[in-house]
Amino acid sequence: MDIEAVIAQPITSTYRRLNWVIRTIGYSMVFITLIYLINNYLIVWREWPGVVQYFLNQSEATQNQGLLAWLQLLSYLAVVPIALYRMVTTPAHRMIDDSQRLSDWSAYLIRVAFWSVVLIGLFDGLLSWMRVEDLLLPVFGQELASNLGKSIFRGSYVHYPLILVSMLMAYRIKTVSMSWLALLVVFAELWIVVARFIFSYEQTLMGDLVRFWYAGLFLFASAYTLKEEGHVRVDVIFAGKSVQYKAWVNSLGVLVLGLPLCWVILTLGMWDSTSIINSPLASFEISQSGYGLFIKYLMAGFLVVFAVSMILQFCSYLLKNVAILVGEVEVIQDQHDDVMA
Secondary structure, X not given: OEEEEEOOOOOOHHHHHHHHHHHHHHHHHHHHXXXXXXXXXXXXXXOOOOHHHHHHOHHHOOHHHHHXXXXXXXXXXXXXXXXXXXXXXXXXXXXXXXXXXXHHHHHHHHHHHHHHHHHHHHHHHHHHHHHXXXXXXXXXXXXXXXXXXXXXHHHHHHHHHHHHHHHHHHHHOOXXXXXXXXXXXHHHHHHHHHHHHOOOOOOHHHHHHHHHHHHHHHHHHHHHHHHOOOOOOOOOOOOOOOHHHHHHHHHHHHHHHHHHHHHHHHHHHOOOOOOOOHHHHHHOOOOOOXXXXXXXXXXXXXXXXXXXXXXXXXXXXXXXXXXXXXXXXXXXXXXXXXXXX
């Protein structure tokens, strides 16, 4: 469904209440995601107790841990008031305006992830290749060469600074396309083929680089594809229906399927320090194959980027489709029906 034009929806009391409710839901979901990630950092990396763990083991907790746990609980309770405050300060915003804003936030996150995997893949690939060929010692000296062979050092002093650079590049360069990453995957595969079958040369890092970029392409492009209505639908109850009917299906799908799926990923993957996402990130986990890239822990983080970008895009999608239902925007019926089962 393509938006043709924003039309002058009468500002009735019913419309205003619905506008506030839907926008509050969208922003509350975004804010609680941010609070959850901040608290996850505090729990895993700063050893804060966590709300659930504190109240389950309250008798064993110290007074300081109790204070920290209550601060964490208050941060969650403040989500809705903060969202309502935004509604009060932006009364003239329509749902379609905030839909575009959330979509822009998602796009920025994806651009950061894109530049991060490109820069980290190239720099880490170069360092790993120099390590294989025993070039780190003559170039960087004994101490730095030894440190560059440790995942915690390389992650802290190479990967993290490159992520900061990526944040700046993502802010300045807004024309990035995920097709570029697909092209890089093709070049990396070509490099493997040429090196293996022409020069009889192959290293573990070459395959790691392909998997690193391909995983990023697959997970980071999901939110962008949702924004562009690019996901293939095989649904006999959706194809060929009216715009309003599709908007109802999309809205319910976001609330019943889309957002819960993202939260399943975040909660299962980041419940505690031993969870499948937190554990690799905290330990800077690397592959056991030897002399590969030091990026395995970052691939666990791809799931976080996927879930958060999809939450942003799902909230944007919800606002957009409710805006269609209430007549805030006018849309053109798709000329090509979706694929039918």
